[in-house]
Amino acid sequence: MRRDRTRLWVAGAATGAAGMVVAQATVWALRAEIGPVESVAAAVRDGTPGVVAVRLVHLVGHLDKPLLVGGTVAILLAICGLAGALSRRRMLYADLIFLALAAIGLLAIQRQPNATVASAVAVIAGLVTWLLVLRVLVRPTLTGSQSRRDFLLRTGGVVVGAGVLAVAGRWVGRGRRKVEQARRLLRLPVTPGTEPPHASLGVRGIAPWRTPNGDFYRIDTTLVPPAIQPTDWQLRIHGMVDQEVTVTYQDLVGRPFAEGWVTLACVSNEVGGDLIGNAWWSGVPVRELLAQAGIQQGADAVLQTSQDGWTCGTPLAALTDDRNALLAVAMNGRPLPVEHGFPVRMVVPGLYGYVSATKWLVDLEVTRFDEIDAYWTKRGWAEEGPIKTQSRIDVPRDDAEVTAGPLRIGGSAWAQHTGIERVEFQLDGGPWRTADLGAVPKGARDTWVQWTGQVEVGAGRHTLVVRATDAAGRTQTAVRSDVLPDGATGWHTVTFDAS
Numbered sequence: 001m002r003r004d005r006t007r008l009w010v011a012g013a014a015t016g017a018a019g020m021v022v023a024q025a026t027v028w029a030l031r032a033e034i035g036p037v038e039s040v041a042a043a044v045r046d047g048t049p050g051v052v053a054v055r056l057v058h059l060v061g062h063l064d065k066p067l068l069v070g071g072t073v074a075i076l077l078a079i080c081g082l083a084g085a086l087s088r089r090r091m092l093y094a095d096l097i098f099l100a101l102a103a104i105g106l107l108a109i110q111r112q113p114n115a116t117v118a119s120a121v122a123v124i125a126g127l128v129t130w131l132l133v134l135r136v137l138v139r140p141t142l143t144g145s146q147s148r149r150d151f152l153l154r155t156g157g158v159v160v161g162a163g164v165l166a167v168a169g170r171w172v173g174r175g176r177r178k179v180e181q182a183r184r185l186l187r188l189p190v191t192p193g194t195e196p197p198h199a200s201l202g203v204r205g206i207a208p209w210r211t212p213n214g215d216f217y218r219i220d221t222t223l224v225p226p227a228i229q230p231t232d233w234q235l236r237i238h239g240m241v242d243q244e245v246t247v248t249y250q251d252l253v254g255r256p257f258a259e260g261w262v263t264l265a266c267v268s269n270e271v272g273g274d275l276i277g278n279a280w281w282s283g284v285p286v287r288e289l290l291a292q293a294g295i296q297q298g299a300d301a302v303l304q305t306s307q308d309g310w311t312c313g314t315p316l317a318a319l320t321d322d323r324n325a326l327l328a329v330a331m332n333g334r335p336l337p338v339e340h341g342f343p344v345r346m347v348v349p350g351l352y353g354y355v356s357a358t359k360w361l362v363d364l365e366v367t368r369f370d371e372i373d374a375y376w377t378k379r380g381w382a383e384e385g386p387i388k389t390q391s392r393i394d395v396p397r398d399d400a401e402v403t404a405g406p407l408r409i410g411g412s413a414w415a416q417h418t419g420i421e422r423v424e425f426q427l428d429g430g431p432w433r434t435a436d437l438g439a440v441p442k443g444a445r446d447t448w449v450q451w452t453g454q455v456e457v458g459a460g461r462h463t464l465v466v467r468a469t470d471a472a473g474r475t476q477t478a479v480r481s482d483v484l485p486d487g488a489t490g491w492h493t494v495t496f497d498a499s
């Protein structure tokens with residue numbers, strides 16, 4: 001009896017481990033950036049009261065990450081052990097625990113900005129593993145006479161199987177190595193871009209003015225980012241044109257380049273959100289290629305298609321006017337990272353990514369809006385997606401605890417392709433005050449701008465609001481609207497405590 005009970009706990013924990021390994025193997029195989037275990041650990045971290053977290057970090061120093069993940073895994077294993085034990089009463093109880101854990105995993109993933117469908121697929125793979133493996137491990141114990149040898153064999157088999165899968169997952173992910181290699185060996189006629197003086201105000205906690213490639217937000221529908229060799233890449237331009245044009249990578253990088261600072265933003269960026277980044281992009285102005293093809297009367301749109309079949313419709317005018325919409329091959333002076341569209345993507349100043357920023361771009365069809373139905377517009381998002389003017393408070397963070405007295409505040413504001421004229425902030429419903437603005441490149445209107453200000457805060461709870469006015473004199477609306485169908489509006493507000 002006691003022996004059976006122990007076996008059920010062990011079987012539950014082994015099942016738990018197998019599911020987590022399968023989930024992680026899926027993350028590796030699909031090259032997802034973040035998996036369920038990490039996401040749950042992050043949720044635990046964010047859910048830990050600030051004081052406790054700070055204390056912990058001070059106690060354990062840079063060991064906080066492994067401890068956090070290790071601790072989370074240990075707790076999960078214990079819960080899985082409990083599921084094993086409960087399976088004696090009813091298998092359903094165990095299944096419900098696994099379902100609940102999977103639901104927590106999905107919720108945790110969903111709050112990670114760099115999570116993709118692949119992260120969710122990993123949860124499902126883990127859940128299926130849990131449901132199946134538990135049955136394999138506990139059935140014999142539950143139905144009575146099981147030898148110690150049989151129990152050890154089954155449990156051992158599951159552990160070994162999971163290990164093999166983990167190795168296989170990493171190996172499959174490595175299949176993309178060759179493209180990474182080709183990418184590293186490329187020498188492109190690009191410059192790294194120099195951040196203009198005073199673009200960064202040097203306030204701790206404000207997102208850096210230039211977003212490093214590794215920190216740049218990533219949004220796409222792909223499970224596995226397409227791995228395209230530059231030598232295999234071609235772009236076809238067709239539709240309402242005088243003559244079809246096909247360009248190879250070599251042909252493209254042999255043309256005159258243009259470079260510039262452009263801040264990309266996602267339409268699903270909530271007010272105050274971080275689905276936005278600023279980079280120095282290098283490539284060939286797409287209008288040159290469109291001109292070469294010869295655009296016919298009546299066209300007003302370009303349907304862009306990526307190698308994995310994602311599509312978006314872009315106003316023809318935005319690709320042909322003087323804003324330098326680019327067939328970009330480099331980001332911050334480096335060949336595009338695979339996740340950001342290697343070898344070629346589109347970058348159009350002023351438009352949300354979902355209507356313009358096609359990664360792994362392979363096809364441009366000159367057409368009319370009334371003849372196309374692109375990926376996101378089919379799903380209820382607006383046909384046209386100009387980026388809305390927004391401002392964000394980066395310091396203090398929402399719910400922060402600060403020292404009473406003078407407080408430096410700041411953040412970023414953007415009105416791509418119009419430019420920011422003014423940023424104002426308001427503390428505790430008092431008068432609006434004008435913020436100091438960082439510099440932007442000369443004549444540029446396509447990047448965000450940093451803002452900062454100084455306030456005096458007494459002990460207690462405070463509310464800080466920010467709003468921006470664009471170069472055309474339009475102040476962003478206070479009316480809160482959802483990201484669907486064409487981008488969020490409203491003033492970013494944070495509350496914090498001073499003591």
Ligand SMILES: Nc1nc2c(c(=O)[nH]1)N[C@H]1C(S)=C(S)[C@@H](COP(=O)(O)O)O[C@H]1N2
Binds near residue numbers: 220339352358
């Ligand atoms: N091929 C492809 N390109 C795509 C997408 C996609 O799903 N597939 N998503 C778009 C969206 S919604 C955004 S916001 C930007 C994000 O670009 P990033 O991942 O480089 O930040 O890419 C755009 N380009």
Ligand SMILES: [Mo]
Binds near residue numbers: 219265268353354
């Ligand atoms: Mo997006």
